[in-house]
Amino acid sequence: MLTTEVLERVVRAATRAPSVHNTQPWTVEVGLSRGRGMVDVRVDPARSLRHGDPLSREATISCGALVDHLVVAARREGLDAEVTVTAGDGDLRLARVSLSPGDLPSVAELELSVATVHRRTTRIALDDLVVDDALVARLVRMVADAQAHLVVLPPGSAARGVVLRQVARAEALATEDLVGRAEEEAWTGRAAAADGAGDGVPVEEPWAGHPGAAPGPGSRRLSDRAGPGDATEHGAVLALLTTPGDSPDDWLRAGRALSRLLLEATVAGLTASFATTVLENPTTRHEVVRSLGLVGAPQVLLQLGYGEPGVRTPRRALGTAAVRGDHLETGGASTA
Known part of the structure; x- marks a missing residue:
């Protein structure tokens, strides 16, 4: 009832x-x-x-x-x-x-x-372990069922190198953006209320001092998460979630598909890590579309792999x- x-x-x-x-x-x-x-x-x-x-x-x-x-x-x-x-x-x-x-x-x-x-979002480097191809294919089909598309960028591929170069460019520009940095800092370090309710990203990280930890708890920048080896060759899945168009309807569709992707990945034992800065900058977002020849609009860039889960926000x-x-x-x- x-x-x-x-x-x-x-x-x-x-x-x-x-x-x-x-x-x-x-x-x-x-x-x-x-x-x-x-x-x-x-x-x-x-x-x-x-x-x-x-x-x-x-x-x-x-x-x-x-x-x-x-x-x-x-x-x-x-x-x-x-x-x-x-x-x-x-x-x-x-x-x-x-x-x-x-x-x-x-x-x-x-x-x-x-x-x-x-489910957690992590802000440290994922382990350099390869995710099974069958699992990746299942996640791709699941996103397709949600009327979106998951573009997987395999290790060592030219497409992965193109995207990572644009990520580095966007993150360097974001570092110089004082207004953007202030806005990011305003949403990081927010403590939970006594009853456990709150918002933002907490300061206290259980893995503070971890070799792969970002310098700030709220940072979503891939370059802040120094992982082992070359990111181009890293075993974690790097993927773009795209939609047919770029309207509010498409953005809503992207969120629904992203939710289901993250939940299915969590059931499979995977952890997610985001690198969204490249898609927040109109120039680098356009360059990703142009360089990869994407038909749809990129909405989310994320890594999926094995590693320590993030804190409960x-x-x-x-x-x-x-x-x-x-x-x-x-x-x-x-x-x-």
């Missing part, structure tokens, strides 16, 4: 979704009527990176990840989740997730729900819920 308590559990679990700098740039409004639930997901402009993400592309990708986490959390509760995409309809609402009683979850669905708890508390009859209302920027 779908109750306000079940609906709250679903939303709370969904907020474990990854987001750029753990900004959690979303607002969620939920309703419950006649045993059916509704969850509206919107971008929260106040929590977008105004300098690093002026079009809210990464914020929308983050919201897409939340939508997929909602679907996964709903299935754990035995609920069917139908997603209606509303991006581009003229307001900030990106999607509506309708929930209704469904079949019991399968073993695979339960594994994904457990992965939402254990804090989450904002859910907004205060007011029950009026059989309707549950939460909303505003205070809602995680």
Whole structure:
């Protein structure tokens, strides 16, 4: 039976979704009527990176990840989740997730729900171990099922070298960008509140002093994670997640595909590491498209491999819920 308590559990679990700098740039409004639930997901402009993400592309990708986490959390509760995409309809609402009683979850669905708890983003170098080709192929198919594309850049390939050169260029330019650095620093070092709720990337890292640790806890720069050997030859998977177009609808699709990719990778024992700076700079993003001859738009660059998981980042508390009859209302920027 779908109750306000079940609906709250679903939303709370969904907020474990990854987001750029753990900004959690979303607002969620939920309703419950006649045993059916509704969850509206919107971008929260106040929590977008105004300098690093002026079009809210990464914020929308983050919201897409939340939508997929909602679907996964709903299935754990035995609920069917139908997603209606509303991006581009003229307001900030990106999607509506309708929930209704469904079949019991399968073993695979339960594994994904457990992965939402254990998934981490690491900011240290991954181990130089090769990921099995069959596993990589399965992840590529899974992303395709989500109507996106995973472009794998094999070790030693010319394409990998091209992308890594653009990564180095973008990260060097970011180092010189004082406004961008200030914005990044504003979202790093944020401590969790006493009740465990919060946002940003915590200062305390359990692997502080690790040889592959970045100089700052919030850094997503690949060059800050000095790993063994040549990055061009490193055994971890380096891949671009692309979408057919570059609209808010595509960004939302990228986030949903990214969420499912990360959860499936977590089930398989892989850890993810992001290198998004190259796609935040319009010049280097364009050069990646041109050099690789990409048909679609690159949305996320990440590594997948074996290594120590990152820290658990804090989450904002859910907004205060007011029950009026059989309707549950939460909303505003205070809602995680």
